[in-house]
Amino acid sequence: MAVVSARPPGSRPRRRGRWTPYALIAPSVIAMLGFLVYPMGSVIYYSLQHYNVTKPWDNGFAGLENFARLLFDDPIFWQSLGFSLKWVVVQVVLQFLLGLALALIVNESFVGRAISRALVFSPWAVSGVLTTAIWVLLYNPFTGISRYLADLGLMDYGAAPLANPGTVFWAAVVAELWRGVPFFAILLLADLQSVSKDLYEAAAVDGAGRTRRFFHITLPHLRDAIILSTLLRSVWEFNNVDLLYTLTGGGPAHQTTTLPLYVAALAAQSHDFGYATALTTVAFLILTFFSIAYLRLSKFGVKA
Amino acid sequence: MRRHGPMAAVVLAAAVLAGCGSDAGSGGKTEITFWDTNAGPARTPVWQHAIAEFEKANPTIKVNYVGVPIAQSAQKIDTAIAGGGVPDVADVSTSGLANLVAQKALEPVDERIARNPALNGKFNEALLTTVKNVVPDGKMYIYPTSTNAGAFWYRKDWFKDAGLEPPKTWSEFFATVDKLTKPGENRFGFTIRGGSGSIAQMLEVVYGQSGVTEFFDAAGKATLNDPRNVTALEKYAGLYKKNTPEGDLQNDYVKMVAQFDTAGSIAIMQHNLGSYQDHMKALGPGKVASFSVPRSDSGTQSVLSNPVGGVGVFSAGENKEAAFKLAEFFASKDMDGYISKETGVIPANTDVTDKMPDHIVEAQRVLNDPATKVVQMPYHLPEFNEITKTWAEPQFQKVLLGQLSAKDFLDQFAAKLTEAQAGYKQRNGGS
Numbered sequence: 031m032a033v034v035s036a037r038p039p040g041s042r043p044r045r046r047g048r049w050t051p052y053a054l055i056a057p058s059v060i061a062m063l064g065f066l067v068y069p070m071g072s073v074i075y076y077s078l079q080h081y082n083v084t085k086p087w088d089n090g091f092a093g094l095e096n097f098a099r100l101l102f103d104d105p106i107f108w109q110s111l112g113f114s115l116k117w118v119v120v121q122v123v124l125q126f127l128l129g130l131a132l133a134l135i136v137n138e139s140f141v142g143r144a145i146s147r148a149l150v151f152s153p154w155a156v157s158g159v160l161t162t163a164i165w166v167l168l169y170n171p172f173t174g175i176s177r178y179l180a181d182l183g184l185m186d187y188g189a190a191p192l193a194n195p196g197t198v199f200w201a202a203v204v205a206e207l208w209r210g211v212p213f214f215a216i217l218l219l220a221d222l223q224s225v226s227k228d229l230y231e232a233a234a235v236d237g238a239g240r241t242r243r244f245f246h247i248t249l250p251h252l253r254d255a256i257i258l259s260t261l262l263r264s265v266w267e268f269n270n271v272d273l274l275y276t277l278t279g280g281g282p283a284h285q286t287t288t289l290p291l292y293v294a295a296l297a298a299q300s301h302d303f304g305y306a307t308a309l310t311t312v313a314f315l316i317l318t319f320f321s322i323a324y325l326r327l328s329k330f331g332v333k334a
Numbered sequence: 335m336r337r338h339g340p341m342a343a344v345v346l347a348a349a350v351l352a353g354c355g356s357d358a359g360s361g362g363k364t365e366i367t368f369w370d371t372n373a374g375p376a377r378t379p380v381w382q383h384a385i386a387e388f389e390k391a392n393p394t395i396k397v398n399y400v401g402v403p404i405a406q407s408a409q410k411i412d413t414a415i416a417g418g419g420v421p422d423v424a425d426v427s428t429s430g431l432a433n434l435v436a437q438k439a440l441e442p443v444d445e446r447i448a449r450n451p452a453l454n455g456k457f458n459e460a461l462l463t464t465v466k467n468v469v470p471d472g473k474m475y476i477y478p479t480s481t482n483a484g485a486f487w488y489r490k491d492w493f494k495d496a497g498l499e500p501p502k503t504w505s506e507f508f509a510t511v512d513k514l515t516k517p518g519e520n521r522f523g524f525t526i527r528g529g530s531g532s533i534a535q536m537l538e539v540v541y542g543q544s545g546v547t548e549f550f551d552a553a554g555k556a557t558l559n560d561p562r563n564v565t566a567l568e569k570y571a572g573l574y575k576k577n578t579p580e581g582d583l584q585n586d587y588v589k590m591v592a593q594f595d596t597a598g599s600i601a602i603m604q605h606n607l608g609s610y611q612d613h614m615k616a617l618g619p620g621k622v623a624s625f626s627v628p629r630s631d632s633g634t635q636s637v638l639s640n641p642v643g644g645v646g647v648f649s650a651g652e653n654k655e656a657a658f659k660l661a662e663f664f665a666s667k668d669m670d671g672y673i674s675k676e677t678g679v680i681p682a683n684t685d686v687t688d689k690m691p692d693h694i695v696e697a698q699r700v701l702n703d704p705a706t707k708v709v710q711m712p713y714h715l716p717e718f719n720e721i722t723k724t725w726a727e728p729q730f731q732k733v734l735l736g737q738l739s740a741k742d743f744l745d746q747f748a749a750k751l752t753e754a755q756a757g758y759k760q761r762n763g764g765s
């Protein structure tokens with residue numbers, strides 16, 4: 031078969047065409063090298079070093095010493111990892127359940143739905159530090175809720191939910207829920223609106239009640255959105271620093287110290303960057319394996 | 335047009351690079367940057383005024399003021415040293431000096447001082463000793479400008495109503511705190527700093543009560559777990575929730591001062607001279623005054639060495655001559671007097687003759703009293719900040735909560751400092 035060239039006779043080959051695809055993807059490749067590969071490589075490099083700016087005489091290659099220290103010689107690592115897992119489970123489960131409930135409510139037709147939706151979503155628009163400032167004031171023993179309860183004789187003056195080991199966890203959980211629930215509500219509401227009304231009408235004709243319609247139509251439809259949103263939120267909550275740092279500083283007595291908060295303290299206060307990056311590497315590995323396992327086990331994207 | 339492209343790019347790059355240099359800034363002036371590492375509404379206007387005076391006296395130099403809150407200052411300076419972008423000049427205290435010198439970030443200033451008749455021999459000798467002792471080579475890396483002193487701020491009006499005088503001994507102190515505590519009326523006799531920055535204040539109360547006068551004994555062993563210190567800590571921790579609000583467990587300076595100044599629920603707040611302006615603005619001189627660290631019941635007046643504040647010139651700065659000029663201006667008699675008076679601290683320049691407020695005069699009396707024993711805090715140990723902030727602060731919270739005994743806490747604390755001191759001696763040729 032004869033090959034017909036589109037190139038006019040005598041003209042030079044279009045060399046530019048061969049490089050065009052590379053040129054087009056070059057910005058993305060450079061960005062990934064600069065913002066992903068280099069920082070990750072740098073973290074792994076420093077995790078194998080003793081690197082503390084206040085003790086330069088000790089700096090140098092450490093091999094796996096930093097990892098041995100965190101595994102066998104650092105109770106705070108295990109405590110903060112355990113707290114991180116507890117924090118993620120409680121936050122993601124409660125945020126999801128409350129977010130789903132709110133999404134179902136504001137998906138219904140009723141008077142004032144628009145303003146209700148705006149109110150439900152508004153905490154998501156507030157920055158993390160501002161959210162914390164609001165809750166710090168609410169929990170303040172002299173300006174917050176406990177002061178007014180004490181005026182009514184229902185509490186002792188000076189009581190502070192964030193300083194009491196029995197209440198600090200749930201006080202922090204409530205503050206984070208206020209910010210996190212709208213995330214699920216927004217995502218799930220967006221997916222709810224794509225469910226065909228015909229399905230509900232057909233089910234109603236067949237005699238299915240609200241509960242059956244929810245479990246057999248709504249929930250299966252939301253499956254992928256739920257998997258993705260819970261995964262994203264789990265990673266974000268594991269890495270939560272801003273709210274807990276400002277609200278409790280990880281205290282009292284390490285009771286609300288997550289692994290990233292511990293890393294931040296080691297880097298910012300102790301200047302022990304080598305050990306802090308070893309902890310970061312471990313956190314990265316945990317999140318990577320969790321994400322892969324979660325997506326595999328939940329069969330994300332696979333049609334039921 | 336196309337042929338002119340490379341030439342235009344070179345010209346443009348040259349213009350941009352020329353603009354980046356700080357030698358000839360706006361209007362041909364030399365530009366330098368000053369970092370105020372304890373910026374806030376009380377101190378920032380003072381530094382800005384001092385800079386304006388400097389610029390008036392040195393019209394060819396422009397100083398860019400950058401205010402950094404104290405909680406972030408150490409981190410920001412470390413980041414700048416590691417990544418570039420250090421200031422030309424910054425106010426640096428001896429509490430962070432060892433760290434900066436270990437990173438070779440500051441210029442020594444001994445020779446500059448020796449050559450300057452306005453400064454040579456004009457600094458308080460005790461402060462010079464502190465500045466030299468925190469670094470291994472014994473050189474001066476800051477121009478000293480001030481020092482601080484522990485102060486107990488109290489509600490004058492409450493004391494008057496209760497017919498009480500400021501306590502002179504620790505026994506009187508604890509009795510006074512008890513008398514002023516009325517939880518049912520939202521009044522507490524004392525506020526403990528249980529959160530960030532708690533350790534220095536705790537040590538001041540512990541050594542003040544015990545009368546122990548050295549931080550390390552002759553063998554280099556930390557005296558923290560001396561039985562007298564253990565008893566003193568038990569008594570101090572016993573105030574928590576009995577005479578203080580529960581929220582004190584998480585108290586940093588901001589929360590503590592808000593309880594004292596704004597909420598008006600606290601009779602006595604332990605801090606230092608530096609919070610003078612905050613108290614005056616919130617409560618006024620009619621309601622608040624200070625007393626010095628009480629004496630131990632055996633009669634010893636033990637106070638902790640407070641960090642010496644000063645001004646340092648960074649080695650990586652491009653305009654060192656202008657930077658030295660600025661630092662020397664801040665340390666000069668007139669400016670040191672002005673800054674110290676306005677920020678409520680003790681001036682380092684002995685030529686300062688300004689009339690100081692009562693709380694500074696009282697602090698100077700205690701410091702200059704030959705009977706006063708100054709316990710030297712180990713700011714020379716590079717690990718000191720790590721041990722006190724990362725390790726000791728959460729452990730102290732456990733002591734307040736009753737989850738850890740005072741003895742176990744001080745035993746572990748002393749062991750860490752003893753080990754750090756041994757390492758320091760070994761590195762610097764000590765025995």
